[in-house]
Amino acid sequence: MTNAIEQSRAFGAPGNAKTPGCAEWRQTRFFDRFPLLAEDLASGFVLRAKSDGNAAGNRWLADVTRQLIAGPWNVTHDDEALVEHAKAQARAIEKRQSEIGAQLRDDPTATEADVVRQTLWFALKRAEEHHIRPDFPRRMPKSSQLARLSCSLWWRRNLRRLSSRRIEQVQRDIGRVHRRAGIYCSSVTVKRRSEQKARNNALLEAVEAINQHGQAYTLAELSELGLANPDHRRAELMLRIRDTEAEARRLGHAGLFYTLTCPSRFHPVRSKSCSRNPAYDGATPRDAQGYITALWARIRAQLAREELGMYGLRVVEPHHDGTPHWHMLIWADADNVERINEIMRDYALADSPDEPGAQRNRLKVVAIDPAKGSAAGYVAKYISKNINGQQYMAADQYGHAMESSAPRIEAWAAVWGIRQFQFVGLPSVTVWREVRRITEQQAQQLAAWEEATRPGQRVREFVRKLRTACNAGAWDQFLRLMGGPMTPRNMQPAKPWNVHKCNSEGEGFSRVTGEETVIAKGRYGEQMQVTFGVLIKGAEYLTRFYSWEMRRKTRAGAYDFSQKGSYGGSEASDPWTCVNNCTGPDFEARQLTPKRLSPQEEALQAKRYQEWQASTEYRAEIELAQQEHEEVQIALAELNQPAPPPSAWASMPEYHPI
Template sequence: MNRILRSFDYFDAIAAENFLRSIKQASLLLDFDLLDERQHESLAETLTTQFRYLTVSTSYTKSKRYGFDLSHYNENEIKTRVRDKRFWKSQIRKRSKELLSELERCIGLVSNRRAKYCGDLTYGRFRESEQKSNEFLERHFIQSLDGERVSLKEISEHNTTNKQILFYEWITRVKGFDELAERYGHASMMVTLTCPAYMHATHSRSGSLNQKYDGQTVRECQRHLNTVWRRVRAKLKRDNVNIYGMRVVEPHHDGTPHWHLIVHCEEPELKQVKRIIKHYALQESPNERGALERRVDFIDIDRAKGSSASYLAKYLAKNMIGLDSEGEGCRRVSRHATDCARAWASAHSIRQFQQFGGASVTVYRELRRLRDETLDPLIEPARLAADASNWATYCEAVGGVSVSSRTQTIKPYYEQSESFNRSTGEIIEAGQSENVNRYGEPKSKVVKGLAYAGKVRKTRTKLWTIIASPPQSDASPPARAACRGNGGHLGLV
């Protein structure tokens, strides 16, 4: 550090040392460095010892002071989890990657001029984590009681864990909603919601630190947008206005989130929906310079020019699979840029893609597991539509365009799974007291099939267990591609 500081004058050197000291202090917890993965094991042991005999209320308070949010666990869940070292290790890893990403963002290492969407260290950790996950999938199999064995890697390549398959499913759903809107004469628009200026860490053009930035984290920015949207939905519900569509969350160049939404509603209610969205989007700092122009933006979809799928497709592609070549109205986005956006979402635990309104995607996926004709008129039309990837007809078959998860005619059926004792080979039936998770709690119910008209049709009947094979690889993760300079080839916004 002294060699680096030698080129600065005395006062600059003192300021730099204080700055580095403050960064170091921010990463310390109980004298352990959260950013040093080698210390996570020892920190987890220390936290386990500290929390072992604490009351529930004290555990809540102390964990919050240490920076862990455990508010979504109930009292019984807290008692068992704070005494488990594996639980603390997962919490520490989560906190560590978020802290690292926030530090890179706050000191100006995430911008158009540096590294877009996330810093180099965050990206490197994400790639390393992906490689470990892939190696785990390659080394493990699921095996049924009758001896059938399938690789977890093969399974992941044929479900929505595969980003290409997830992209196709989303395009199917976006296109299906657009078909429904066209059938019923509904209006469609694209809405972009952004955060106030004080939530942005750096300027877009220069990449310099934003003097108005008040230290809001990415999670706090996302919470702000979520609050705006919850208020919009609540107001629309009070006014009996039904909307449906899709939402994509992506980062600005400096990692601050913004939303793109495709919204469908009845034509006479379009102006009312716009007014409500604008009202709540501008509740925070409404007089800020540029707020009226940039905080919320509406684009009415003209189907003569393109469907809503064509409007949202590039945002889905940019955050899932990347774009290999330029298309009409769409810049080229490298897979590297897409990986940076995914690393950003992973670091801050952000759900990037979400549907609002319309029929259940869980039911849609379970119907697609039924390959043979059911001979049941209550379920067969929906099964045929799902099997043909016809989202619009599927929605109509389970209740129509305004259907919700509570009112649709076919619902997911949940049931506690059986489990398998590996040491004895004994099957532990659902509901038995021995059928518990590692915290001694009854295992959660999982989707087992479909429920409709008082009937149940099982879609998952086999009992599987995971088995491991010897390690396959110890390769190092690939290095991050160069992203210095003006960032002109990294795409997004």
């Protein structure tokens, strides 16, 4: 069976000695230029050329591949090329900043702010050429914006995000994302996500954290203890849902299950036939998520105007074609349910209500009947499906096994930056997690803290109740102590205690100005804010009793002769030679000539060396070394900068009031 590229050669006019044929033009213009997607592009062309003609197929190729070029960057290039391109952009901006600084050096009216402003304009223009639109907060200083745009890591993150989303959207346009092909997301994206997770895991394994007690753990080990572990994340979600339902039953509130979907124009293919949807307008899953988010915001605003409260959970998951839809498990006062349903339906059908299937699919409402089962049990399958596919269900609604579907859903959410789970109208889960840090093992530190800060007796008693509920995993009791569902955040008795991070030993000293700053600053010059604990009725409670320092993991290898037993791990396997204290080396008897390898052995060694260079562990070590090198260069540049000229005010005599 011929491949799609060979099939595409049958379409179009043949060439001659002077003019290339249509097939040669397509090969050069599209297939050779984008080898990663060449077969998929050819398949899409053949499909359209058969139905609409050769010219229509060529126009489709031109329109689709336009998304694969972002200024000077080809999004189908591999990650190694991406890293180098990111470094080049950062160097170009740094070079331009130096040139502008040199040009304005002789201008007595010019200031450092002028250099920053002109360089920032250049940097933003370069980002725009790459189709990157930095979403900086309005109040962010220009110096911090420029610091980001001058950082290769910032460029690397944004180029990776841009490339993965452009490639996935092209896969959707080609028709590679639906139930009969790559369900939820394309196989290309699943592979790229797998490679990204391998890089991340290698980096976590290469870095270790050590606390003040000398305990050292790799970041991979620590991440397995937290919510990065999907089993822990699923367990916490199910606990919060189950106990929220218990509290709702105690209050007599009614449970409702809503499903919100997008209009037809957001779907690239039809639901049943998986054929092209003529109403599709090219929207991405992120556009669809923005549409439902704005719709939900209007619904909540109307509910607030009518003082109709609700609380619960929303879950975002993809249709088979990658278009998101929402499932919401909501509780509300039983007397308000009818009006809430009316508002939801009015807003859900405000957009194109007459299109086929809108009345039936745009909004679905199911009343939770406790006699038939719990709400937690109803939503459990959605939680499992969108985390790791473990427990509760063996296959999705399309009949695909969860072992294969769950990784595709995770890759879909990662590539499009979609938050899958969010609670509404409930207390801060950060407070819950921070209080759970104060276990019985920290009872002594807690007593010492209270002795030093002396909170009131009522506060101490409330903290005891809060600790008891959190450490027992009783979310319903915690919910009650925090004021109950729908309590505004500013009226809840506890909230996270966030403060600016202070400089550790000498980190805030500037060799240029001679000043020492108290507040620590991050990589981009902004003040760092960290969570220290919780504020409970105005009293500060420390929950983080460990201070951590990050360093590269120290490993003993065969090359490390300072480690005892480095050849095998025991005294018997220590390095040895033919020389001892009684006899000298017999160089006449031993000819120390290197062994000549056979061609097969040389080829095997070269193969192993190439595999080592391509491994994720090697890439992680190279990235860490590069980051350390950049930090050293920044420190050296700061050290070698000349001292600033004295201010004009330095020559003025001091004024001492009498």
